[in-house]
Amino acid sequence: MVVLSRHWGKTIFPISSRHSHSQPHQNHRIIPQLNLTFNNREQQRTLLESQLVSLLDGCTHLAQLNQLHAHLFRRGLNQCSLLVAKLLRILTALNVPVHAYPRRLFDQVHNPNAFAYTALIRGYSLLGPFEESVVLYTQMRREGVRPLSFTFSALFKACSGALDVELGRQIHAQTVFIGGYESDLFVGNTLIDMYVKCGALDCGRRVFDEMPERDVISWTSLIVAYTKSGDMDAAGELFDGLPDKDMVAWTAMITGYAQNARPREALSLFESMREAGLKTDEVTLVGVISACAQLGAAKYAGWIRETCEKEGLSPNMNVVIGSALIDMHSKCGSVEEAYLIFKDMTVHNVFSYTAMILGFAMHGLADSAIKLFYEMTETEIKPNKVTFIGVLTACSHAGMIREGQRLFTKMQDEYGVTPEADHYTCMADLLGRAGHLEEALELINSMPLEPHGGVWGALLGACRIHGNSDIAELAANHLFKLEPNSIGNYLLLSNIYALVGRWSDVSKVRNLIRSRGLKKNPGCSWVEAKDGVVHEFFAGDMRHPKSKEIKDALDELLKKLKVDGYKPILSSVVYDMSDIEKERRLKSHSEKLALAFSLLTTSSDSPIMIMKNLRICEDCHIVMCGASRVMKREISVRDNMRFHHFRDGACSCGNFW
Structure with a gap:
């Protein structure tokens, strides 16, 4: 018999049946008394099992499960793998730690069948520890129990959770070695999902191509994975080949186009979706709103607003849609319309406040952004890290150094938000734009975390404003290491050299750009x-x-x-x-x-x-x-x-x- 040779870098051994678990808690009686009398014991047992399965389906609390478990013992059904498997699945749904009650329940079954094994493997694959699902599968195979298609689906979910593609490949090989599973639709879909989540998109595509049968999940899983990797052309080919396109597939494509800076395609596809008569939901509309914000076209802004109202997703009542529309109108140039939406919303959260603060900031309305920030702090809504990026950006664009420094200090001291690299970027930009280049450099050098490209980029941009080629060289050298293929950094340094008349250095940077094969984005x-x-x-x-x-x-x-x-x-x-x-x-x-x-x-x-x-x-x-x-x-x-x-x-x- 073939046994997996490793799991997460360890040799797999059979597990011990001895475990330490806490006793399940019971607080009230919910399960009705079972009074069944039949002459035929087998008939009685079958009907009792059926009734218990029905009662298990209605369980929503651990106390109910404890009572039903007690019935299993009293009725002599504690060795019934069907009922044990059902109990295990419901315990997983209730997020009960697998190593405690569920594992103890399983270990008391003398000869568990494939359903019981699979139920516990599934629990480990969803709640962890993921490696235990593979240990249990190895025990299952050593006991001569043939796995189900659902067994492999659960194992692939465990590999996805652990992002262990090598182990996933081993389990994939098991489906072929044992035979009969590689053509199973459900196994194929979870296998595609595993490869995609582990970053092996090419393997997922090969599984898809070899599947004898596909459903909408097969197609949509791969479409979502190409959109996430940025390969929208390949995603489009898959989408065009999908026989029956549901709302999930349409939404994946629309969102993919929006996230990959192709707003026109996103809006065009949304129009086609509407013409096809499909209903849209919140997720679809957020993607469309994002595309409209990128394009900045007023025509689409009005159309999107009307569509939201028709679909019963009024921004006044739906905080997700409302926040997205605030961002859209701000980026389409109408911060006044954005603020009207904000004021009309009956419910606010940190996202709606932050969207409006960012809207004020991008329009140079620093006073309005800061005022709204302090209004927010007077409510029960607490600012998050993005909120502070908004107010610090507002200060930077208005040259409000003291206010920006005060807010930066209050971030952690008063609001418990630890500054991240993006916040230091805002501060470097604030100081640099105002001409305090040395102070900005000192701030960067004192950062408790490693500066990323954004921080050095802010300093380099400030050097462009003030024509400081010495600090520019220092910032650029860091950027060339962090972002070697970002042509903007090279061009910015070249521009700074040109400003101060260092034409030989301009030529050196231009030659470096050519030698690295970098292409400039046209204005x-x-x-x-x-x-x-x-x-x-x-x-x-x-x-x-x-x-x-x-x-x-x-x-x-x-x-x-x-x-x-x-x-x-x-x-x-x-x-x-x-x-x-x-x-x-x-x-x-x-x-x-x-x-x-x-x-x-x-x-x-x-x-x-x-x-x-x-x-x-x-x-x-x-x-x-x-x-x-x-x-x-x-x-x-x-x-x-x-x-x-x-x-x-x-x-x-x-x-x-």
Whole structure:
């Protein structure tokens, strides 16, 4: 007989039947008296077993199980594997520690069958310790008891819980060696799940491909795993091949697209889901809301809000939907609408407060964010680590050093929230933006935990603002070790060198980028036209159908701005080239193209909203300020850091970003 040779690095031996357990607690009688009289003892026993199984199905408390267990002894049924297996499953459902009462119950059965073994193996696989499920399986095989398909399903769950793919492969081999299980649908589904959770996605896919029969669980499990790994193309192929798509499969794809920064596909798929007549739930809508927030399109924001109301998921009553909508409206540029949703909610929790605080922070409304934070602390709702990231970010964007330092100190002292690396990132950003680079570096060096890329990145970004190439080199060297393939760090250091005229060092960094085969993400901006269509613009790309009109409109705008005193910030171009060429490059920045398009296609009294994937440069920031004044238009730009609201020649950031 084949016995597994290892489990979690140990040799497997038969277990001892001697265990130390606490006695089950009984506090009241719930089970009715069983009065059954039959001439035929076998008939009496069968009917008694049936009645006990029925009573077991209705058990919801340990006290009830204790009474039924007592009946088993009195009626001589304590060796009945069927009833023992039922008892074990219910004890597992009640989260009773397996090593105590359940194991003692099992050990009292002289010849347990496969159902009893499987019930206890399942208990270990769900409640732990996981390795005991494998020890018990080995004992089962030594006793000559043939496993059930459910036995292997439970074992695969144990391997998933322990993330032990090697042991999972051994058990997989057992299904083939013993024979008859490798084609079982239930075994196949849990095997796919095990490989996926252990990170062996290719093995899960091979199991799927070899299954003679598949159901919606088989398809959906693999779809979810490709979405989680970021392989949305493979997930899409599986989804398209799924014969009957249920709400879970649709939701997995929509959420996957949203989580992998493909919001347009998520929204398009949601429209298809609605057209197919499927009902949506909270999970689906949260994914859709996330996609809408990424895109920042007002058309979709209104549509999503209406859909929530139709599905009976009003943000006023549903705190999960309400919090998601607050985030969505904030990222779509309407922090006022977000706050209206917040105020109308009948129930609040830490997530709704945090979403609103983060919304205020990204719009530069530091006072509102801090005020709401203190309002929150006056309730029974306690701030969490994300809440503090929100208020510290608000302080950073507004240059409120003292308030930020005070909140950082109070985090642990008053609210019991231990600062993590992300909080130190906020503090390094706060100090660095305000020009306190040495103090920021000292803070990082005194951290009780290892700084991650975000912390050094905040310092490097601050060095870009203040042109400090010495501290920039130190921060960049750490980043090159922590994030060797992140091109943004190399470009930022190159930009800093360019600012101080160290062109030979610029060349060295550029050569390093080329030698490592790193590719720059192109600058991209997008706007929503009045018909709801989203138009994208890339830096230097003039392939838009209205390119000539856009170029002419932009030239006309820049002429007006120069009369008004605008001078191009040539330092925003980090290449060693002529001033004429630098000015030409500045004109092709994506947000300027999006601005010109909006001026061409919108009415003169309507606000302009521009979304951008990168940080807005200093020259574009000045152009937006000037355009808001000379064109008498309200202009908002959401870059990858925050919102900038331009009115009458000034920005909501106070030129502090």
